[in-house]
Amino acid sequence: MYGVIPVAIALVAWEAVARLDLVPGGMFFPPFSMVIEEIYDLAMTGVLAENFMPSLLRVVIGLASGSVVGLLIGTAMGWNRQVGRTLGPIISLLYPIPALGWLPLMMIWIGINELLPITIIFICTFFPICYTTATGIKSVDLRFVQAARSLGASDLRILITVIFPMALPDIFTGLRLEAGMAWRVIIAAEMVAIPTGIGALLMKAESLVRVDIILACLLILSVMCFCFERMFLFLESSLIDRWR
Amino acid sequence: MLVGPNGAGKTTLLNVVAGLVCYKGSVLFDGAPVDSLPARKRNVGYVFQDLVLFPHMNVTTNVAYGIQALDWPQDRIERRVTELLEVLRIPRLASRYPTKLSGGEKQRVALARALAAHPKILLLDEPFNNLDRQTTRLLRTELKLLQRDLGTTMIIVTHDLTEVEGIADRIAIMLEGRIEQVGRPDEVLLSPGGTKTAECIGFPNVLACQKTRDLGHGLATVACDGIDIVVPHNRSPIRKIIVWPRDVLVSLYPPPSQVNAFEGLLSEIIRQPGSVQMVVEVGGCRLMAELPQQLFESMSIAEGDKVYLELNLMKIRTYEEYGISSSQN
Numbered sequence: 037m038y039g040v041i042p043v044a045i046a047l048v049a050w051e052a053v054a055r056l057d058l059v060p061g062g063m064f065f066p067p068f069s070m071v072i073e074e075i076y077d078l079a080m081t082g083v084l085a086e087n088f089m090p091s092l093l094r095v096v097i098g099l100a101s102g103s104v105v106g107l108l109i110g111t112a113m114g115w116n117r118q119v120g121r122t123l124g125p126i127i128s129l130l131y132p133i134p135a136l137g138w139l140p141l142m143m144i145w146i147g148i149n150e151l152l153p154i155t156i157i158f159i160c161t162f163f164p165i166c167y168t169t170a171t172g173i174k175s176v177d178l179r180f181v182q183a184a185r186s187l188g189a190s191d192l193r194i195l196i197t198v199i200f201p202m203a204l205p206d207i208f209t210g211l212r213l214e215a216g217m218a219w220r221v222i223i224a225a226e227m228v229a230i231p232t233g234i235g236a237l238l239m240k241a242e243s244l245v246r247v248d249i250i251l252a253c254l255l256i257l258s259v260m261c262f263c264f265e266r267m268f269l270f271l272e273s274s275l276i277d278r279w280r
Numbered sequence: 281m282l283v284g285p286n287g288a289g290k291t292t293l294l295n296v297v298a299g300l301v302c303y304k305g306s307v308l309f310d311g312a313p314v315d316s317l318p319a320r321k322r323n324v325g326y327v328f329q330d331l332v333l334f335p336h337m338n339v340t341t342n343v344a345y346g347i348q349a350l351d352w353p354q355d356r357i358e359r360r361v362t363e364l365l366e367v368l369r370i371p372r373l374a375s376r377y378p379t380k381l382s383g384g385e386k387q388r389v390a391l392a393r394a395l396a397a398h399p400k401i402l403l404l405d406e407p408f409n410n411l412d413r414q415t416t417r418l419l420r421t422e423l424k425l426l427q428r429d430l431g432t433t434m435i436i437v438t439h440d441l442t443e444v445e446g447i448a449d450r451i452a453i454m455l456e457g458r459i460e461q462v463g464r465p466d467e468v469l470l471s472p473g474g475t476k477t478a479e480c481i482g483f484p485n486v487l488a489c490q491k492t493r494d495l496g497h498g499l500a501t502v503a504c505d506g507i508d509i510v511v512p513h514n515r516s517p518i519r520k521i522i523v524w525p526r527d528v529l530v531s532l533y534p535p536p537s538q539v540n541a542f543e544g545l546l547s548e549i550i551r552q553p554g555s556v557q558m559v560v561e562v563g564g565c566r567l568m569a570e571l572p573q574q575l576f577e578s579m580s581i582a583e584g585d586k587v588y589l590e591l592n593l594m595k596i597r598t599y600e601e602y603g604i605s606s607s608q609n
Contacts, residue, residue, distance in 0.1 A: 182300045183332040185319040187346030188397060197345075201336045279336045279377045 066248045071255060074248040083237070088256065091222055091233040094150070095264075098157020099218045103211060105158075106165030113166070114173025114203070115195055127166060135160035135221045136228075143229055153225050153233070160221045161214045165207070172206025173199055205280065208272035215264035223257055281447070282437045284454035285480060290437040291329065293454070294403045297435065298324045309400060320349070325394030325432075329405040331386050333378040333393075339365070340374045343392045350397055364392040368422065384415035388422075395426070404436045423447055441469075441481050453477045466599050469522055483557070485523045485567050492517040502598075506564030510539050510593060516600040525557060525570035527595035531588050532579060540591040542567075546583055560589055 047068050053059060054067035066074075078084035113120040113127075138159050139152075146152050176199045184194040226235025234253050241249035282290050295301040299319035306313050314322055333342050343361050352360070365371040368388040378386060387407060394402060407423070408416040424447055427434055436447065452462045453472075460480075461473040470486055472478040487504035492513070494500050500513030502521060511521055535541045544562035551557075556576040558569045567589060571579075581587060 177332075179328060179330065179332045180334065182295075182319075183326070183328060183334075184345070184349075185300060186298050186324060186326040187349055187393065188320045188323075189345070189349040190320065193349055198334060202334075204336075276336075279338075279379060 064245075064247050066251065070248050071251045075252045075255070078249070078252065084256075087232060087234050087237040090150075091219075091226065091235070092260075094153040094233065095157060095218045095222050095260075098154045098222075099161050099215065099264075101154070102158040102161025103165050103214070106162045106210075107169050107207065109162075110166040110169025110207075111173055111195070111200065114170040115199065120170065120174075124170075127163065131163040131167060136224055139225060139229060148229060148231075153222055153230050156225045157218050157222055160217055164214050164217075165210045168206050168210030169203065172203030175206065176202045204272070204276055208268060208276070212265050212268045212272070215268050216261040219257055219261045219264065223253075281441075281451045282435060282454055283439065283441050283451060283480060285439055287456075288454045289457040290439075290454055291405055292457075294326070294405055294435065294437060297401070298322065298326050298403060323397065323400050325397070325399030325402040327387075327390045327394045327402070327404045327407055329409060329437075331390040333381075333386060333389055335378050338375050338377050339370070339381075339389050342378070342389055343396055345393060346397045360396055361392075364396060367426075368392050383411055384419065387411065387415075387419060391426075395430070395432075399432065402432050402434045404434065406437055406439070408438070420447065453480055455480060470520055470599065482524060483568055485525065485528065487521050487523075487565060489518045489521060499593075504565060507542060507562055509591060509596070511596045511598050512593065513598065514600065518598045518600050520599045522597040522599070523567070523591055523595065525568040527592050528567055528569035529590040529592065530558065530560075530569045530571060530579075531590070532581065532585075534588050535590045537590070540593060542589045542591075544587055544589055546581060546585045546587050549583055558587075560587060562589060 051068045054065050054070075059065045075084065109123065113123050135156055139156060142152055142155050146155060180198050180202065181194055184198045189197070222233065223235040223238065226233035227239050228235075230236055234256060238250055238253045241247075241253065282293065284290050292301065296303045297307055299307075299314070299317060299322050306315055308314070309322075334345065337345065340361055343364055344357050347357050347360060361374075362371070365374060368391060370385060370388050370392070373381065373385055373389070378389070381389065391404075391407075404423075408419065411419065423434070423436075426432070427447065434447075441451070448465055450462060451465050451468045453460045453468065455476055460477050461468055468477075469481060469484060472481055487509070489502040489504045491503040492500050493502075494513060495510070498512060498514075499510055500518065501508050501510055502518050504521065509521065511518065529535070534543070542562045544560035544567070546558055547561050547566070548559035549556060550559070551573075554573055556571050556573055558571070558576075560567050560569060569589060
């Protein structure tokens, strides 16, 4: 509840400042209520769905595929020293490249189609998830592995029933961070190169000087980042809190 | 029982027996080498020093882990887990997670988990570490009963011999990676093989008894080198008695009870890290007492001072003519 109060105060302040024309160039600072009205209009006319759904699908597909592949390769790197030593340097070299830095290259290799934004989200998600998974796996105390071995468990069983569950706190940290990051990246990719999506709608609104639509898109982006992060927080809480 | 100071290699030896570390040489179970068997096939139960309960599994799942790995049928797993929880008196903890267990409860769960698959050998690494005295006593009794009922070979590692007296058939003293002495408890305690071994087991006061006089009610008076001591007594004449230095009470004033109370002369003070050992001449014998350093400093005594010793009847271990007699502890 305490988190809601500052947000409510900020929204009330925004409304008041805009309504009272306290900012020069009033048309560039519409009140909060006008932004909400615009979201409603966009929803009713179908423009919102037309642009929001593609962005949502791209994020979900890119995030899911990047996470799964990152989890698999990160697990292999964390569990097997040889795999870690082989892939580690390559991952370390590629990880620092920002996801959007891949955009020009992918535009040439893939072209401008649905695969382009999904690939960018995939790249944005894969490296951090791979890294946090490998770290999580390696950080599991060896004594738990020894205990499981002494009880008769095979290596595969140990990986699935002991190591992976105990690495979940680290893995979920990566997933929570990337959930929000995926939305930020997709907006930027759509602003630059993709003709559909929330980012593209943002650019169209900018060219028409429709600040209300721009703010509406930013509000939607903020809510989606928040919702996705909360979703992973909820998952983490239900899987881990009872034993942490 | 494997006794030795920290760093002697006791845990490493257990890990070798369990097959958890690489080693040179050979490990034999009933004369058959098991070196080619990986840890998971050696059928060894292991209670680790830190217990190492899986934090993400509740008690039931922890206990069942090994027998699930061995692909037991589900109903058999459930019966075995229920049986173990009942035997170790923790059925109410079945759905709890390790973070919600006390130290003694965790020990029992770790023991149940190690016993689930009917291991041929049970390894226990410092099983009474970090437990209060009462819990240690209870768990020690349970271990004795388990040992009797299961007939499982147990190797218990400890740095404190007094923790597991009465449980061990044989004691091995380990120092700096080597086994220095192996034998029955009375052999090791009464005849330690060297100063380092004696240091390891704690320089117990060993008194030879010349005469035993039965007092009835499970008590006797023994004459040991000029002093008469009341001790617990079964039937046979008592050959020797052992009192650990820390069980010898020291005071500057005569104790209220006359039983097992003696006046003596402090002849030597030996300072150890955290404690002080005092050699006291009483009658014809020398008794060693041990006090925590702070307590000793507060008493302000020096060599040559008169002191009073009191021996706690319940802490005296007696050794009779025909084998070992345990104390009442």
